[in-house]
Amino acid sequence: MKVLVVGSGGREHALCWKISQSRKVKKIFCAPGNAGTAKIAENISISPNDINGLKKFASKEKIDLTVVGPEIPLTLGIVDEFEHMGLKIFGPYKIAAEIEESKIFAKQFMERHKIPTARYKIAHSAEEARKIIERGVFPYPVVIKADGLAAGKGVMICRNKVKAEEAIKTIMVDKKFGKSGKRVLIEEFLRGKEASFIVISDGVKIAPFVTTMDHKAVFDGGRGPNTGGMGAISPSPFIDRDLFNEIVKNIMFPTITRLLEEGRKYKGVLYAGLMLTEQGPKVLEFNCRFGDPETQPQILRMQSDIIDVFLSVVEGNVLEKEIKWSNEAAGCVVLASGGYPTKYEKGKLIEGLKEAEESKDCTVFHAGTKLENGKYVTDGGRVLNVCGTGKTLKEAMEKIYMTSAKIYFEAIHYRRDIGTVKEEK
Numbered sequence: 001m002k003v004l005v006v007g008s009g010g011r012e013h014a015l016c017w018k019i020s021q022s023r024k025v026k027k028i029f030c031a032p033g034n035a036g037t038a039k040i041a042e043n044i045s046i047s048p049n050d051i052n053g054l055k056k057f058a059s060k061e062k063i064d065l066t067v068v069g070p071e072i073p074l075t076l077g078i079v080d081e082f083e084h085m086g087l088k089i090f091g092p093y094k095i096a097a098e099i100e101e102s103k104i105f106a107k108q109f110m111e112r113h114k115i116p117t118a119r120y121k122i123a124h125s126a127e128e129a130r131k132i133i134e135r136g137v138f139p140y141p142v143v144i145k146a147d148g149l150a151a152g153k154g155v156m157i158c159r160n161k162v163k164a165e166e167a168i169k170t171i172m173v174d175k176k177f178g179k180s181g182k183r184v185l186i187e188e189f190l191r192g193k194e195a196s197f198i199v200i201s202d203g204v205k206i207a208p209f210v211t212t213m214d215h216k217a218v219f220d221g222g223r224g225p226n227t228g229g230m231g232a233i234s235p236s237p238f239i240d241r242d243l244f245n246e247i248v249k250n251i252m253f254p255t256i257t258r259l260l261e262e263g264r265k266y267k268g269v270l271y272a273g274l275m276l277t278e279q280g281p282k283v284l285e286f287n288c289r290f291g292d293p294e295t296q297p298q299i300l301r302m303q304s305d306i307i308d309v310f311l312s313v314v315e316g317n318v319l320e321k322e323i324k325w326s327n328e329a330a331g332c333v334v335l336a337s338g339g340y341p342t343k344y345e346k347g348k349l350i351e352g353l354k355e356a357e358e359s360k361d362c363t364v365f366h367a368g369t370k371l372e373n374g375k376y377v378t379d380g381g382r383v384l385n386v387c388g389t390g391k392t393l394k395e396a397m398e399k400i401y402m403t404s405a406k407i408y409f410e411a412i413h414y415r416r417d418i419g420t421v422k423e424e425k
Contacts, residue, residue, distance in 0.1 A: 001307065004058055005030045005041065006048050006078070007069025010334070010367035010385040011292035014299045015067060015306070016041045017365065022307040029061070035376055036366025048073045051081050058087050065090065067310060071149060071289050075101040079268075090310045092268040092288050096259060099266075100288040103185050104147050113258040115251055116282040118143070118275075120187045126172040132186050133164045140164075143187040146171045148180030153341050155226050155285075157189065190284070192277040195236045196294045197247050200309065201256045202316040203265040208248055210301055210325050211236040212294040214273070218341060220417045227341040228382060231418030233331045233393055234297040238276055247274065247281050255286070267313055296365055296387045297330035329393040333386045333400050333418050334367070338411025340381035348378040348409040356406040361399040362388040364407075378409055393419050 001024050005016050013036040016028055020040045031054060033043035046053045048070050055078075058066055066082060068074055068091040077094035091097075099106050110117045121137055123129035133142070144167040146154030154177045158164035171181035194216075198209040213236040218224040239247070251272060259266045271287035271294075291298075299306075303324040312318045337344035350369065353376055357364045365387060368380015386404045390396030397419040404414060 001025050001064040002027045002061060003029070003307070004054070004061075004063045004066040005033075005037070005069065006054060006066065006073055008032050008034050008037075008048070009069065009292055010365040010382065011290055011295045012069040013037050013365040013367070014296045014385070014387075015069060015290070017363070018299045018302065018306045019067070022305045024305070024307050029057075029063070031057070034366045034379070035369040035371045036364075038371070049076060051076055051078050054078065055081050055085060055087070058082065059085055064088060065307070065310060065314070067091075069289065069292075071097070071100050071287065074268075074288050075149065088314050090268060090314055092266050093264070096264045096266040096268075097288040098264070099259070099270075099286045101149060102147055103145050103285065104183060106286050107185060109258070110283060113254060115254055116280060118187045118190050118282060118284070120185050123184050123186060124182075126168050129168045129172060129184055129186060130165065133161060133168070138186070138188040141189045143185075143189055144168065144171065145185040145187065146177045146180040147183040147185065148177070150177040150180045151228055153177070153226060153228065154180055190275040190277055190282055192275045193238045194284070195239055195274045195276055195281075196232070196291050197239075197252065197272045197274055198291060198294065198298070199248075199252050199270050200268065200313050200318055201266055201270055202313050202318045203256070203260060203267045204316075205318050206248070206253055206256055206270075207312075207318045207323060208244070208252065209298055209323070210234050211239045211244065212291065212298060213237070214291065214294055215415060215418055218336075218415075220415050225341055227336075229291070229293045229334060230336065230415045231331070231333045232291070232293045232297055233329070233397075233419045234294070234301055235329065237393070243276070243281065247272075251281060251283060293332045293334055293385055296332040296385050300330040300363065300387055300389050301326045301328065326389065328389045328391060329396045330389045331387065331393065331396045331400050331419050333404055333414055334382050335384040335386065335404060335407060335412055335414045336382050337368070337378055337380070338413050340413065344381055345411070346377070346379050347372075348411065350376040350378060350383070350407065350409045352406040352408055353384075356386065356403050359403045359406075362386055362403040364403070383409070
């Protein structure tokens with residue numbers, strides 16, 4: 001088989017790495033890829049958002065399966081376009097991907113179908129948002145979210161009126177997230193423990209993945225602004241078998257079923273960001289693709305051929321083969337550029353990478369890197385993902401941090417508490 005992976009981050013490197021282990025695969029392309037994917041795939045200089053370019057390439061090269069990493073091409077309708085051309089592709093249709101593209105659509109969908117989530121109000125203008133804040137509909141802290149896609153950064157937890165007004169200005173007046181800030185959600189703040197719950201679906205049936213926990217805040221202890229993710233662990237320490245079954249029964253399966261009933265057949269990965277509250281699990285957000293960095297520890301634990309997993313979705317039989325998982329724990333630490341998730345510099349020389357990549361205990365996935373004059377340099381906010389497994393989570397994280405310490409670039413930053421935080425603040 002020839003496989004095309006769309007995307008350029010650590011998630012895509014991890015997917016390429018796992019795909020390369022399949023005996024069914026002869027050639028992997030990655031568009032556009034990064035310096036890490038170049039070691040196991042042929043990078044193609046086509047933007048993930050260039051649907052026509054990707055379609056022409058896949059048709060010309062006779063690609064047998066395309067796997068889409070990021071959300072934007074999915075919301076642009078890449079799956080619809082590929083299937084129209086008779087090309088096999090893994091991911092949800094455009095109409096189904098709206099569950100991530102619009103937080104307001106997702107909220108209204110959950111409200112219609114009684115899927116547990118936080119209470120909310122919608123504001124169509126900065127003035128309307130300020131009036132909601134003035135009325136004190138929800139006690140502080142409140143959560144203010146840009147409606148559209150914002151690379152995981154459009155959610156702000158506001159602990160007082162001043163911070164809420166700053167968030168409204170940032171999103172709706174300064175338009176930091178562009179058109180995504182045309183409308184905002186103002187939500188009650190949910191207290192509890194966060195978890196990421198991921199399933200694959202063929203549109204009717206679902207198969208859950210092993211649980212994960214993301215660490216979104218930039219600083220230790222869950223402090224600072226949210227990022228695309230600073231690390232992840234698997235399994236989640238807070239989801240036992242009973243809670244696992246409750247999430248499947250009350251959230252994941254109803255979501256897939258109700259989308260189908262609304263004419264939005266959902267094929268691909270459905271990711272629910274959850275808050276495990278005293279009243280039970282509630283949905284913070286839905287994503288229409290694999291998590292990043294949640295995918296990395298999940299991939300390390302997957303024992304099945306990932307091509308079989310993808311094809312089970314594409315061909316409509318996700319329950320035909322059980323996905324096999326390792327019982328070991330896994331973790332991922334994101335090495336980021338100083339200043340991320342706001343302003344940061346690129347082009348910093350990465351040292352110690354070869355030594356880290358030769359570690360028997362860990363796997364290093366590239367996220368924002370490129371090769372210049374034979375040397376690796378930073379090329380993004382999240383630069384590298386150091387991942388590993390162990391009999392216990394503590395053992396896995398010790399290996400990861402020992403390997404992370406071998407890597408250096410100017411202003412390098414990473415959280416030192418991944419896997420030990422019991423509650424994100």
